[in-house]
Amino acid sequence: xxxxxxVPFWRAAGMTYITYSNICANLVRNCLKEPYKTEALTREKxxxxxxxxxxxxxxxxxxxxxxxxx
Amino acid sequence: xxxxxSRLLARTTTASTWRRSRAFSTDxxxxxxxxPNFIDSWKKVIPNLDxxxxxxxxxxxxxxxxxxxxxxxxxxxxxxxxxxxxxxxxDMVIVPATTGQMGVLPxxxxxxAELKPGILSVHEGNDVxxxxxxxxxxxxxxxxxxxxxxxxxxxxxxxxxxxxxxGLAEFTQKLGSAITDLEKAExxxxxxxxxxxxxxxxx
Numbered sequence: 001x002x003x004x005x006x007v008p009f010w011r012a013a014g015m016t017y018i019t020y021s022n023i024c025a026n027l028v029r030n031c032l033k034e035p036y037k038t039e040a041l042t043r044e045k046x047x048x049x050x051x052x053x054x055x056x057x058x059x060x061x062x063x064x065x066x067x068x069x070x
Numbered sequence: 071x072x073x074x075x076s077r078l079l080a081r082t083t084t085a086s087t088w089r090r091s092r093a094f095s096t097d098x099x100x101x102x103x104x105x106p107n108f109i110d111s112w113k114k115v116i117p118n119l120d121x122x123x124x125x126x127x128x129x130x131x132x133x134x135x136x137x138x139x140x141x142x143x144x145x146x147x148x149x150x151x152x153x154x155x156x157x158x159x160x161d162m163v164i165v166p167a168t169t170g171q172m173g174v175l176p177x178x179x180x181x182x183a184e185l186k187p188g189i190l191s192v193h194e195g196n197d198v199x200x201x202x203x204x205x206x207x208x209x210x211x212x213x214x215x216x217x218x219x220x221x222x223x224x225x226x227x228x229x230x231x232x233x234x235x236x237g238l239a240e241f242t243q244k245l246g247s248a249i250t251d252l253e254k255a256e257x258x259x260x261x262x263x264x265x266x267x268x269x270x271x272x273x
């Protein structure tokens with residue numbers, strides 16, 4: 001049983017499986033024909049805001065978004 | 071000292087011949103939809119009301135492992151945003167496992183396979199449907215149910231060959247100029263995925 005040897009190259013470089021899988025999926029999506037490409041990219045758009053809490057109070061939220069702020 | 075060792079060995083062998091200490095998950099029978107003990111004790115205390123439904127009663131029961139090999143496998147091919155195939159009975163599927171293209175027929179040994187970017191082909195009679203998967207897992211159960219999960223899967227004719235060639239050239243160039251391990255890994259992933267798409271379009 002390989003315990004330390006035979007790890008995939010991305011795991012050896014410090015990447016997790018989820019990161020690897022998402023990178024692969026993004027690459028595939030970018031190589032699609034229109035209109036499937038725009039469908040896939042709009043489907044995967046994210047828009048959310050994160051705020052860290054310290055001492056029971058929220059700090060200023062950061063907004064992560066794929067759509068430009070209008 | 072050796073007498074004790076032989077007694078220990080004898081004990082473990084006799085235990086394993088008549089009973090496994092832990093049953094395999096594939097040997098477990100299909101769970102009943104409602105617990106009969108619970109229903110009996112409910113009826114004794116509250117005979118007028120119906121027993122409440124538990125989550126288990128809403129789920130479809132797990133298909134039992136048949137004693138003889140079934141003629142078709144049931145494929146559930148799911149993506150995060152859609153269920154491409156849901157309990158479809160087919161003759162064979164070929165999945166792109168990291169260890170190579172793996173053909174799955176009814177009665178296949180239970181397997182968990184990590185998938186690499188490649189083509190999944192579903193064979194039903196004379197029809198073959200091919201999808202290009204980005205990555206994922208294939209779980210094959212003893213009752214000839216195959217669950218294939220992928221993050222992104224497209225029919226092969228939706229891939230644009232021009233973009234694939236451009237991506238391949240770009241990532242080959244990035245691999246040459248990469249410095250950190252992470253950059254090298256990302257460039258290598260790019261090359262792997264684009265060359266898999268290339269062989270999917272041409273092959």
